[in-house]
Amino acid sequence: xxxxxxxxxxxxxxxxxxxxxxxxxxxxxxxxxxxxxxxxxxxxxxxxxxxxxxxxxxxxxxxxxxxxxxxxxxxxxxxxxxxxxxxxxxxxxxxxxxxxxxxxxxxxxxxxxxxxxxxxxxxxxxxxxxxxxxxxxxxxxxxxxxxxxxxxxxxxxxxxxxxxxxxxxxxxxxxxxxxxxxxxxxxxxxxxxxxxxxxxxxxxxxxxxxxxxxxxxxxxxxxxxxxxxxxxxxxxxxxxxxxxxxxxxxxxxxxxxxxxxxxxxxxxxxxxxxxxxxxxxxxxxxxxxxxxxxxxxxxxxxxxxxxxxxxxxxxxxxxxxxxxxxxxxxxxxxxxxxxxxxxxxxxxxxxxxxxxxxxxxxxxxxxxxxxxxxxxxxxxxxxxxxxxxxxxxxxxxxxxxxxxxxxxxxxxxxxxxxxxxxxxxxxxxxxxxxxxxxxxxxxxxxxxxxxxxxxxxxxxxxxxxxxxxxxxxxx
Numbered sequence: 001x002x003x004x005x006x007x008x009x010x011x012x013x014x015x016x017x018x019x020x021x022x023x024x025x026x027x028x029x030x031x032x033x034x035x036x037x038x039x040x041x042x043x044x045x046x047x048x049x050x051x052x053x054x055x056x057x058x059x060x061x062x063x064x065x066x067x068x069x070x071x072x073x074x075x076x077x078x079x080x081x082x083x084x085x086x087x088x089x090x091x092x093x094x095x096x097x098x099x100x101x102x103x104x105x106x107x108x109x110x111x112x113x114x115x116x117x118x119x120x121x122x123x124x125x126x127x128x129x130x131x132x133x134x135x136x137x138x139x140x141x142x143x144x145x146x147x148x149x150x151x152x153x154x155x156x157x158x159x160x161x162x163x164x165x166x167x168x169x170x171x172x173x174x175x176x177x178x179x180x181x182x183x184x185x186x187x188x189x190x191x192x193x194x195x196x197x198x199x200x201x202x203x204x205x206x207x208x209x210x211x212x213x214x215x216x217x218x219x220x221x222x223x224x225x226x227x228x229x230x231x232x233x234x235x236x237x238x239x240x241x242x243x244x245x246x247x248x249x250x251x252x253x254x255x256x257x258x259x260x261x262x263x264x265x266x267x268x269x270x271x272x273x274x275x276x277x278x279x280x281x282x283x284x285x286x287x288x289x290x291x292x293x294x295x296x297x298x299x300x301x302x303x304x305x306x307x308x309x310x311x312x313x314x315x316x317x318x319x320x321x322x323x324x325x326x327x328x329x330x331x332x333x334x335x336x337x338x339x340x341x342x343x344x345x346x347x348x349x350x351x352x353x354x355x356x357x358x359x360x361x362x363x364x365x366x367x368x369x370x371x372x373x374x375x376x377x378x379x380x381x382x383x384x385x386x387x388x389x390x391x392x393x394x395x396x397x398x399x400x401x402x403x404x405x406x407x408x409x410x411x412x413x414x415x416x417x418x419x420x421x422x423x424x425x426x427x428x429x430x431x432x433x434x435x436x437x438x439x440x441x442x443x444x445x446x447x448x449x450x451x452x453x454x455x456x457x458x459x460x461x462x463x464x465x466x467x468x469x470x471x472x473x474x475x
Contacts (some may be wrong), residue, residue, distance in 0.1 A: 001056070001368040003236070004313060006244065006267035007167055011370055016235045017265065022053050022060045023230040025264075026121065027222065027239035027247075030067040031105035032090040035112060037288045037303065037318060038240070038273040038280055044304055044414070045270045045312040045371075046238040047118045051412050052367050063229045064121035068102035068128050069205045070197075071218045085215070088204050098205050102128075112290050115300045117414045123229055127221040131207050134216045134224040137258055138195045138209075146257040150186035152198030152212035158191050161253045167267060168245035193250050195220045219250035223258070226251075232259040238268045271315045288318070296320065297456060297473040301415055302327045308373040308413055324473065329381065333410070336384040337417045339391050340403040351397035354390055356405040359383040363409055373413070380409050422469045426457050430467055433459065 002011040016022050026046040029035055035043075046062075053060050073083030091098040106124075113120070127134075138154055141147035146160045158164045158172065165171035172191060184190065194217035199206035206213050226234055232255070239248060248267065255263040272279075275286040293303050306326035310316040345351055359379055366375035383406070390396040410417050433448035452459050453472065460468045 002370055003266045003268065004370045005265075006269045007264070012266065014266065016058070017233055020057070020059060022058045023233075023235045024050055024053075024060055024062040025222070025226045025230060025234045025237045026062060026064040027237075027243055028064040028066050028121075028124065029105070029109050030071040030086055031102045031109065032071075032086040033105060034289050035109055036280065037290070037293070040112070040116065040290065040303065041273050041307050041312075041316065042238070042240045042270045043113065043118055044116065044307045045268075047414055048308075048373065048412065049236065049238065049268065049371055050119060051414055052371060055367075055408065055412050061230065062119075062121045063123050063125065063226065065222055065225050066102075066106055066124050066126045067218065067221060068098070068106070068126050070127060070216045070221055085203075085205065091204065102126075115290065116304060117300070117416055119414075125225040125229065127216065127225070128205070130221070130225050130228065131216065133228050134220055135196075135207075135209050137220060137224045137227070137254070138216075140258045141195065141254060144257060146254075147195055148188065149211050152214060153186050153194060154196035154211055155187055155192040156195055156250070156254055156257075157188060158193070158253065159189060161257055163256070164253050165249065167252055168249050170245050170249065193217065193219060193246060195254065219247055220254060222247075222251050223255040223263075227255070227259065232261040232263070234264045236266045236268055237264040238270070241269045241271055244269055268312075270312045274315060274317045276319055277317055293323070295474070296323075297471045298323055298327060299471075301330055304414055305330045308377055311370075311372055311374055313370070327473065329377070330415070332381065332384060333406070333415070334417060336388060337403070337406060339388070340399045340406070343391055343396065343399045345394070345397055345399065352390055352395045353397045354387055354402050356383070356402060360405060367412065376409075377413075380406070422457065423455070426452055426455050426469060429455075430459055430469055434465070434467060437461070438465070 001014045003014050004011045024046070026043070029039065046064075050060050050062055068087055069085065071086050073086055073089065085098075087098045087101055091101045094101065106126075110120075110124075138147065141156065142149065142154065145157075147154055147156050165174065196209060196211055196214050196216055198212055199214045203215065206215050226237075237248070237251075252263050274280070275288065278284075278286065280287045290300065290303065294300070302323055303326075306318065306323045307316070309322065309326055309329070359382070362379045363376050366372045366379060369375070383402075387396065387402055391399075396402070407417065429448050429452050433445050433452070436442075436445040436448060449459055452469070456472050458470050458472050460470070462468065
């Protein structure tokens with residue numbers, strides 16, 4: 001299996017630190033707002049990576065952090081140590097405590113992940129619960145002279161780490177020329193980044209430390225928590241491409257200086273998601289949440305499917321046409337699954353055992369090539385096309401085996417097979433409409449059809465006097 005490594009800028013053969021086991025660290029949310037579909041893309045990608053590794057037989061341990069302190073508003077300026085704390089700012093706006101804000105948005109995040117069938121991480125460590133580990137790590141960096149203290153602030157001295165910039169390409173020379181850096185009175189160099197910040201009196205989240213009352217910087221949190229739960233070297237670290245610099249670059253510097261070991265073997269970064277070819281914008285109404293997708297009649301599984309249609313290293317362009325295509329693909333899979341569940345093979349001698357080995361091989365080849373979900377999905381749809389032909393001719397002799405293989409592919413994608421349950425009220429109206437049609441009461445039949453439509457469903461009549469109900473999709 002090969003994985004594209006952001007660090008080396010090439011695909012590399014995957015070899016975990018410990019044979020048969022994989023440590024996976026996923027950059028989790030800063031819990032001050034609802035996650036949008038761009039965030040969701042990153043979490044679904046990490047989930048599919050984990051699922052495929054488990055499909056191959058690896059024992060995976062996944063950690064997903066919860067940032068509830070230290071992530072500042074100007075996270076791309078001054079090496080991520082400028083501005084207000086995002087959680088604290090939201091708390092002041094809503095006249096709540098930071099703890100109330102963090103709890104609310106973490107619970108919502110966990111609910112969204114469950115709806116999307118994202119496997120829960122083995123642990124969700126919160127930054128605020130790991131201040132002792134953070135302080136311990138900072139003390140080690142100070143002792144080794146990679147960090148310095150000024151006026152209650154602690155900064156990492158980037159000049160002491162010659163490999164700084166190896167992940168992002170933002171070497172010190174490049175930073176001097178083009179990065180958005182501002183002078184800080186306590187820094188030796190403007191590109192140094194904060195490990196600990198002195199808290200003003202009015203600051204709501206603060207802790208005692210050897211350097212005075214303050215709070216941790218954003219970057220140090222992940223190093224402390226990953227070391228605590230996964231050891232000094234992680235097999236795979238995932239996150240959005242916006243995390244590459246300064247966040248992940250800083251993680252490498254502080255972790256490798258403190259532990260004197262390689263921090264991450266394989267860096268996996270997910271490209272940004274565009275909406276109709278443009279950057280997501282809250283002010284323009286294009287920062288979509290899961291609830292916006294559902295309001296259009298699409299399901300969480302439709303959203304998963306639209307993410308599968310695009311390789312994680314490609315810049316994905318989300319449109320309502322793209323999720324309509326995803327919905328169609330999901331229907332194709334679910335219809336075939338339903339046929340397999342209800343299929344009774346013929347007793348004729350000419351029954352054919354549908355060979356699944358070729359499809360399994362092709363599926364694994366695609367997924368083992370840097371988790372290529374579009375190619376893997378194409379294999380699944382090809383298998384369905386050929387399988388449907390055999391069922392049409394009543395010639396498939398091994399539906400149970402085909403069903404098992406289809407379920408294994410769906411499990412890798414994280415898709416829950418089976419059609420969405422139609423509400424009992426809608427089913428009842430549809431049966432009333434069927435009776436009206438049989439009685440040739442077409443006026444009542446039309447009224448009931450309109451009633452079904454108002455409830456968000458479309459009814460399609462079949463030649464055998466039956467009907468199909470489908471969720472209405474909003475253009």
